[in-house]
Amino acid sequence: MTSQLSRSNAREWLLDLLLPASVFLGSLLLWEAIVRVFAIPPYVLPAPSLILTTLIADWPLLFASLLVTLRITFEALALAVAGGVGLAILLAQSRAVERAFLPFAIILQVTPIIAIAPLLLIYLESSTAVLVCAFLVAFFPILSNTALGLASTDHNLVDLFDLYRASRWRRLVLLRLPSALPYFLGGLRIGGGLALIGAIVAELAAGAAGQGTGLAFRITEAGYRLNIPRIFAALALISFTGLLIYGALALISRLVLRHWHDSARSRQM
């Protein structure tokens, strides 16, 4: 029984980790092979090995830019959490307030932020504009998820708090906020990824007018110089950062919810 169980576990592990990893590695090798066999010049499509050497050679430059992008991302995310959760709590206080303000939130949400970016760049100093852009895209998933969570409190538990004549404050802290936590964490995971995208997109929109030195700026700059390998190196760094942010937020959510929420528990036999 046990050996059977461990064998099936091993097979699952193989499928979960080894299979995607080997497919990924295989496609990199295929890419490398195609570039070499057809002698594709690096300014058209650089081989993975060249991208890696570029990444190492340009590391001081790219790493400094990565730090700039990361700072914008996390500042935007922190602001988005404070603003999104704060506004969601405010909206949850009364239906009238919610009705009055939700249309604004929705209009801002459905408007592609890249379309607002040029305007922000006119009104604001470019580094502030980039931050505001990243904030705006990360803000709405956090707001709407948290608002949904605050509204989906168990009705019987609400009755119970009524029965014990709980104050509004107690109700918020002991019942509504914990109820909203899984929803908020879902929003945070989406918001974290979007904050990075927002930071990159805004910096791209800022282009040469910006004083930015983030990764998007490096991409634009490398594009002007036809330094294609560096573009790929910067892209790889951005993807990796996105993965890392998503992974970290998913881990936080798993740790916080491990005792009680379905999403954080593996299926039991």
Added chain:
Amino acid sequence: MLRLSGLAKTFPGGTIAVTGVDLEVRGSEFLTLLGPSGCGKSTILRLIAGLAAPSEGEIIWSDGVRPKIGFVFQEPTLMPWANVFANVYLPLRLAGLSRREAAPRIGAMLSRVGLGGFENAYPRELSGGMRMRVSLARALVADPPLLLLDEPFAALDEITRFALNDDLLVLQRELKTTIVFVTHSVFESVYLSQRVAIMSPRPGRIVGEIAIYSLEPRSADFRVSAPFADQAKQVSAALRDAMAVGYVP
């Protein structure tokens, strides 16, 4: 303990849930409201608890005011993010007791419902019956003179339900809590209560009351005794009559 006088509840949509309900609940008794689904049994409990306001009629409390009330819902209704201790602590916490003041009472109540040592478990880790026991402990921990139970064991398997029935009886006799219990099970009503009030289908009315006699303390023997069968038959017949009453416009 309390008297319902001409109580009626009409929902905003115009649905009449209950109408003309007259009922007395005596101190320390175990009273069951028995009726078909949707007859307004739960509405009466909510009115008694003050969770809804009556459209007509009034509730007269023998002490002049509504006392502390414990409420057990159809589902355990526990806070999934909080462990057993924190769930049972809730009523005391909302009453302003510190964790340290509350701890001995919580421990004692958990032992009473057979969950001593489960303080740190989370609801998800417990079986349905154990969750219902936590819910019961939470309802009783603040020592309410009146306990309202809304079909609490309907979702449990029979073995678990019988065990919880017995434990509830023991608790009630020990604590002298007045209980109003809602169920649609004839057998459960006869086994548990001293008095069964029978309700007609919507709009719900109380159409009869039957006193249940048995040697005390009741135990599993009562469930298979002749008096139990006789009284169950009597209650079934009354319920059948009540169902017929309901169809008269």
